[in-house]
Amino acid sequence: MLPQRPDPWPLVRRVRSVSWLLGCSALALSAIGLVVISSASADMSTDYEVRQSAWIALGLLVMAAAAAVDYSFLLRYAFWIYLAALAALAAVTFFGHEAGGARSWIGIGGFGGQPSDFCKIATVLLLARHMAEAQAPVAPRGWLWAASAVVVAPVLLIALQPDMGGALMFVPMLAAMAIVAGVRLRSALIALGVAAVVAGAIWIFALQDYQKDRLSSFFRPHADPLGSGYQVRQSRIAIGSGQVLGKGYGEGTQSNLQFLPTPHTDFVFAVLGEEYGFMGVTVVLGLLLLYLGNGVRVALAARDPAGMLLVVGLLAFMAGHVLYNTAMVVGLLPITGIPLPFLSYGGSFMLFCCAATGLMIGLDIRRFVNI
Amino acid sequence: MSLQNPTREHSSDWVLLNMAARLKWLCGVLGLCLAVVIGAYWYHQIIRAEHYERLAENNRLRVLRLDAPRGLIYDRSGRILVENTPTFRLMIDRSRSADLGASLAFAAEILGREERELRAALERHRGVAREVPVLLAEDLELTQVARFEVSKEPEHPEFEIATSRRRLYRHSFQTAHVVGHLGEPTPSEHDRDASLAAGDLVGRSGVELLRDRLLRGNHGERIVVVDSRGRLMGEDVRRTDAAPGESVTLTIDLRLQQLAESLMADKIGAIVALDPRDGAIRAMVSSPSFDPNSFGGRLSQQDWDRIVDAPGKPLQNRAIQNTYPPGSVFKIAMVVAGLAEGLLRPEERIYCNGATRLYDRRWRCWQSRGHGLVDLRGALQHSCDIYFYRQGVKIGIETIAAYARRLGLGDRTGVELPGESEGLVPDPEWSRNRRGYPWYPGETVSVAIGQGPLLTSPLQVAVMTAAVANGGFRVRPYLIAGGGKPPEPLGLDGEVVSFVAEALANVVENGTGRSARTPVVAVAGKTGTAQVVAQATWIRSEDLPPEQADHAWFTSYAPVEAPELVVVVFVENGGRGSEAAAPLARQMHEGYFSAAPKT
Numbered sequence: 027m028l029p030q031r032p033d034p035w036p037l038v039r040r041v042r043s044v045s046w047l048l049g050c051s052a053l054a055l056s057a058i059g060l061v062v063i064s065s066a067s068a069d070m071s072t073d074y075e076v077r078q079s080a081w082i083a084l085g086l087l088v089m090a091a092a093a094a095v096d097y098s099f100l101l102r103y104a105f106w107i108y109l110a111a112l113a114a115l116a117a118v119t120f121f122g123h124e125a126g127g128a129r130s131w132i133g134i135g136g137f138g139g140q141p142s143d144f145c146k147i148a149t150v151l152l153l154a155r156h157m158a159e160a161q162a163p164v165a166p167r168g169w170l171w172a173a174s175a176v177v178v179a180p181v182l183l184i185a186l187q188p189d190m191g192g193a194l195m196f197v198p199m200l201a202a203m204a205i206v207a208g209v210r211l212r213s214a215l216i217a218l219g220v221a222a223v224v225a226g227a228i229w230i231f232a233l234q235d236y237q238k239d240r241l242s243s244f245f246r247p248h249a250d251p252l253g254s255g256y257q258v259r260q261s262r263i264a265i266g267s268g269q270v271l272g273k274g275y276g277e278g279t280q281s282n283l284q285f286l287p288t289p290h291t292d293f294v295f296a297v298l299g300e301e302y303g304f305m306g307v308t309v310v311l312g313l314l315l316l317y318l319g320n321g322v323r324v325a326l327a328a329r330d331p332a333g334m335l336l337v338v339g340l341l342a343f344m345a346g347h348v349l350y351n352t353a354m355v356v357g358l359l360p361i362t363g364i365p366l367p368f369l370s371y372g373g374s375f376m377l378f379c380c381a382a383t384g385l386m387i388g389l390d391i392r393r394f395v396n397i
Numbered sequence: 398m399s400l401q402n403p404t405r406e407h408s409s410d411w412v413l414l415n416m417a418a419r420l421k422w423l424c425g426v427l428g429l430c431l432a433v434v435i436g437a438y439w440y441h442q443i444i445r446a447e448h449y450e451r452l453a454e455n456n457r458l459r460v461l462r463l464d465a466p467r468g469l470i471y472d473r474s475g476r477i478l479v480e481n482t483p484t485f486r487l488m489i490d491r492s493r494s495a496d497l498g499a500s501l502a503f504a505a506e507i508l509g510r511e512e513r514e515l516r517a518a519l520e521r522h523r524g525v526a527r528e529v530p531v532l533l534a535e536d537l538e539l540t541q542v543a544r545f546e547v548s549k550e551p552e553h554p555e556f557e558i559a560t561s562r563r564r565l566y567r568h569s570f571q572t573a574h575v576v577g578h579l580g581e582p583t584p585s586e587h588d589r590d591a592s593l594a595a596g597d598l599v600g601r602s603g604v605e606l607l608r609d610r611l612l613r614g615n616h617g618e619r620i621v622v623v624d625s626r627g628r629l630m631g632e633d634v635r636r637t638d639a640a641p642g643e644s645v646t647l648t649i650d651l652r653l654q655q656l657a658e659s660l661m662a663d664k665i666g667a668i669v670a671l672d673p674r675d676g677a678i679r680a681m682v683s684s685p686s687f688d689p690n691s692f693g694g695r696l697s698q699q700d701w702d703r704i705v706d707a708p709g710k711p712l713q714n715r716a717i718q719n720t721y722p723p724g725s726v727f728k729i730a731m732v733v734a735g736l737a738e739g740l741l742r743p744e745e746r747i748y749c750n751g752a753t754r755l756y757d758r759r760w761r762c763w764q765s766r767g768h769g770l771v772d773l774r775g776a777l778q779h780s781c782d783i784y785f786y787r788q789g790v791k792i793g794i795e796t797i798a799a800y801a802r803r804l805g806l807g808d809r810t811g812v813e814l815p816g817e818s819e820g821l822v823p824d825p826e827w828s829r830n831r832r833g834y835p836w837y838p839g840e841t842v843s844v845a846i847g848q849g850p851l852l853t854s855p856l857q858v859a860v861m862t863a864a865v866a867n868g869g870f871r872v873r874p875y876l877i878a879g880g881g882k883p884p885e886p887l888g889l890d891g892e893v894v895s896f897v898a899e900a901l902a903n904v905v906e907n908g909t910g911r912s913a914r915t916p917v918v919a920v921a922g923k924t925g926t927a928q929v930v931a932q933a934t935w936i937r938s939e940d941l942p943p944e945q946a947d948h949a950w951f952t953s954y955a956p957v958e959a960p961e962l963v964v965v966v967f968v969e970n971g972g973r974g975s976e977a978a979a980p981l982a983r984q985m986h987e988g989y990f991s992a993a994p995k996t
Contacts, residue, residue, distance in 0.1 A: 266449025283624040304442040
């Protein structure tokens with residue numbers, strides 16, 4: 027029973043509310059992001075809102091392309107895509123140029139891009155294929171170890187850049203996919219034990235001092251009022267002083283007087299909290315929830331385990347970013363470079379989010395094809 | 398499906414159903430996490446909102462003080478005694494300096510200071526953001542200011558000249574004890590007065606202390622918006638202008654004050670001049686003096702110690718804070734007491750052969766060869782001690798003390814200046830209560846010529862003299878124009894006062910006060926020579942070591958007919974009043990009355 031290639035028109039007709047809601051919430055979030063970025067970067071020399079508009083436009087193309095490509099085709103070549111992504115990642119890790127203390131950017135005509143974002147999709151693709159094979163009647167033994175190995179390679183490369191936040195986001199992805207794939211409790215505990223040992227080793231051998239400072243300052247926010255504890259404090263002041271309705275567009279004193287660090291990227295949600303208050307926070311979190319919820323609907327309706335796992339992996343990345351970023355700017359988690367999907371300024375992460383959305387829409391469109 | 402194919406438990410549908418169940422469970426976990434996050438935002442944005450709003454305002458707003466210029470101090474004719482003068486401070490904006498070391502070397506060269514000192518000055522501002530100009534040096538000279546301004550473009554844009562004000566005491570030493578000086582407030586003063594800011598100076602003595610609150614005015618405020626690095630952004634949120642301090646006009650006559658200071662230049666002591674009609678102080682000099690300008694800026698502990706411990710203790714105001722035995726000027730009080738009580742008869746004569754015996758002791762007159770037969774007038778004229786020894790015993794210590802106090806001795810005069818001493822007019826009650834042993838009758842003999850435990854300040858002597866000059870009224874000396882009180886009648890018989898007045902005129906005309914006589918104006922006065930140490934044998938004062946030499950007094954007023962000015966001269970260890978003090982009083986009267994007509 028080979029999947030037959032569907033003609034384009036019936037395909038478009040199969041686009042139902044799920045896909046519309048996915049696309050529209052993504053677009054709405056991007057639009058809100060643009061407004062907040064333009065307010066936060068009003069005094070900066072770069073026109074971030076113009077650049078972000080370009081990225082959104084490019085992202086829509088990527089989204090359409092990803093929706094058009096049959097995911098089973100991508101799954102078939104997942105290993106090679108993964109290898110290519112790893113190679114690109116290794117190239118920038120060792121030869122890329124430095125920005126903000128991390129070697130992770132490749133220049134594309136003045137715009138920066140991070141292969142680590144591309145690598146996220148490649149890893150999810152390979153894992154989805156690998157874990158789907160584990161659903162066979164005779165499951166291969168030790169599939170979790172192989173899956174972990176697939177994740178460890180990019181994580182180590184990204185951690186070496188060093189981009190701890192980017193590396194960290196692979197953890198919820200692997201966990202969510204493994205749980206959905208039906209990992210046994212005993213294997214999971216063993217994997218966690220090994221991960222703890224590896225994390226300890228990373229703390230001792232791999233972490234830079236500034237990263238250790240960030241992590242430890244999270245537990246003692248008043249110890250170093252001008253260091254990373256200062257950022258948490260200023261971010262909380264921004265959010266708290268936004269109150270219920272916020273101070274309004276361009277009126278956020280914390281962001282416009284530069285008390286907030288990187289207000290257009292990682293702290294964009296703090297700017298939103300300051301200028302639009304709890305109301306703005308609730309609306310944006312609601313839209314993000316709408317997006318994730320519709321992603322889950324796509325996963326639940328998937329026609330095969332690989333498709334479901336693919337969507338779960340992509341959603342876990344998105345959810346991880348959403349939870350970590352919103353928790354970090356309000357001081358629940360240590361500050362590290364984790365952007366907020368669709369809202370933070372950043373090209374390749376925007377492209378990742380759009381590609382993921384496109385893949386989910388493509389899956390939704392093809393849900394009946396194989397039956 | 399599984400029923401159709403029971404051998405294939407892992408059919409595609411079965412697998413998908415299991416996966417979906419686990420996915421739903423994961424969604425629950427995600428929901429819980431999101432709820433926690435929402436809860437955190439709820440807590441910070443709604444429950445703690447006001448707290449964070451305050452913090453945000455604290456971040457954004459900064460209060461800048463606008464200093465109020467301190468009020469000026471004028472003499473009675475509107476001549477400026479104390480004013481404010483602009484000073485220039487060198488500020489540096491470190492963010493505009495290409496090479497901080499070169500900038501400091503450049504500044505050090507112009508200022509003529511060590512580069513290392515400037516580096517130390519800069520070190521104090523290490524916590525300040527680089528874009529905020531910080532203080533590098535104070536009190537620049539105009540030529541230095543010019544050199545910095547010229548080099549500003551384009552080589553040294555990092556330097557800025559800021560102006561501020563500094564207190565200028567135009568007549569430094571000459572008016573020091575009257576106008577006083579400024580100093581840094583103590584921590585407890587800071588606590589009590591919220592209007593004081595770091596770096597403010599407050600009055601520490603004299604009129605500066607007396608009228609401090611008035612002179613200081615009220616500072617204004619600028620509330621500005623700053624960014625995270627402390628740079629000013631946009632317009633002021635609010636601005637309250639400073640209310641300059643009020644000016645103060647004194648009763649002091651600058652020219653007389655300057656004259657008095659020059660007369661005392663190489664002496665230790667005090668000169669007080671006041672108007673006997675209302676107590677307005679025309680001159681008050683204490684010597685040695687100090688330069689209040691040296692307190693204007695920050696004063697090192699070393700400088701402070703140098704001023705406080707200088708020989709002669711220049712910070713003391715000897716006119717009101719120190720008390721001394723009055724010597725023979727006390728005889729004025731003796732005569733008033735004796736006449737008012739009817740115990741002295743002017744025509745009664747006593748024979749002075751240079752010494753007498755009272756209470757089993759030998760008492761000497763200052764004139765060892767004696768004055769012969771002297772009546773009351775003659776006793777004052779020649780300051781005969783024997784006469785007053787004997788009359789003192791007759792009048793009695795209680796009466797002497799009562800009149801001395803009524804005339805203002807041993808009692809604070811009430812002048813506005815802080816730190817006035819009370820002095821001492823002793824009597825038996827004082828002896829029992831304070832010394833703890835009875836009054837010796839022999840002490841009355843000493844008190845009768847202004848010795849013994851008697852202690853008076855030059856200003857108290859001036860008040861006593863004013864009472865003779867103005868016909869029997871007690872004046873309250875005052876320094877601030879308009880601050881006078883009407884003199885209080887002492888209840889003395891007019892004839893008593895006029896007798897004393899006539900006798901004092903005679904002292905200058907024919908007696909011990911002859912060196913105060915001047916063709917310019919008719920002067921009345923009384924000399925005093927106070928012993929510093931009790932002497933078993935008579936030694937001429939000139940032969941004593943300087944610190945044991947007699948204190949010289951001369952109290953006077955002029956013109957005799959309608960007195961306008963009381964002058965008291967006191968020279969510590971100066972020797973005889975007639976030689977060391979009276980000539981200075983003459984110069985004071987000459988200076989005052991030969992100048993332009995006075996009111």
